[in-house]
Amino acid sequence: MTTQTKPIELHYWPTPNGWKITIYLEEAGLPYEMHYVNIGKGEQFEPSFLKIAPNNRMPAIVDPEGPGGQPISVFESGAILQYLGRKTGQFYPSDERARVEVDQWLFWQMGGLGPMAGQAHHFRQYAPEKVPYAIDRYTNEVNRLYGVMNRRLADREFLAGEYSIADMASIGWVKPHENQGQDLNDFPNLKRWFETIMARPAVIRALEVGQEHRRNIAEDKEAQKVLFGQRAR
Numbered sequence: 001m002t003t004q005t006k007p008i009e010l011h012y013w014p015t016p017n018g019w020k021i022t023i024y025l026e027e028a029g030l031p032y033e034m035h036y037v038n039i040g041k042g043e044q045f046e047p048s049f050l051k052i053a054p055n056n057r058m059p060a061i062v063d064p065e066g067p068g069g070q071p072i073s074v075f076e077s078g079a080i081l082q083y084l085g086r087k088t089g090q091f092y093p094s095d096e097r098a099r100v101e102v103d104q105w106l107f108w109q110m111g112g113l114g115p116m117a118g119q120a121h122h123f124r125q126y127a128p129e130k131v132p133y134a135i136d137r138y139t140n141e142v143n144r145l146y147g148v149m150n151r152r153l154a155d156r157e158f159l160a161g162e163y164s165i166a167d168m169a170s171i172g173w174v175k176p177h178e179n180q181g182q183d184l185n186d187f188p189n190l191k192r193w194f195e196t197i198m199a200r201p202a203v204i205r206a207l208e209v210g211q212e213h214r215r216n217i218a219e220d221k222e223a224q225k226v227l228f229g230q231r232a233r
């Protein structure tokens, strides 16, 4: 177990990708301090933020007690979860077989569930024109992915067996299931998993962090200008 003396800096905005990290920090009991990155106002383009997160996306962390006792910054939520999991030995097993199980479901979330659900949100809620082909494509793909999770959870409590960073990565993307056009009653094992995790005290605390900053982007034209249509700078 690691003893963390100085708080981890969390560069954060309350969205499904941000929640992954508050969930981890709350579950592991690590001290952290909030650095809000208002992505609707363009703070993700501040040079000081780009230095630690060159993809202009949050979350990112700075751990003042990194390897060798020196500070380290990490961007990409999956990489942050793995870093914290390796550092503390919690929610990320060191046994290679168990770790491979977690990694598969973590990467499945990072490359599949997150991006596809994000596109479903975009075309269902935010796009200025309703494009039926795009809405169907992403709603169907999320439906398929929910089916994959539902089958996986038929004979185990959590995605990789024990509660792990793979569940922490996925839960925030199942939370807005209604905005993705999905009904959890169609996926009973997934529904049981969702309700179990959402009832954990650390998850309840994590989802409350910075909730006062949450805005409905569908109604925020200024944020849409910042967030949509970005090109290389």
Ligand SMILES: N[C@@H](CCC(=O)N[C@@H](CS)C(=O)NCC(=O)O)C(=O)O
Residues within 6 Å of the ligand: 015, 016, 017, 018, 039, 044, 056, 057, 058, 059, 075, 076, 077, 078, 226, 227
């Ligand atoms: N693959 C990245 C995705 C992060 C991401 O998309 N973050 C969004 C909010 S959920 C963001 O910061 N958007 C700012 C922007 O689009 O400029 C990760 O998992 O960390």
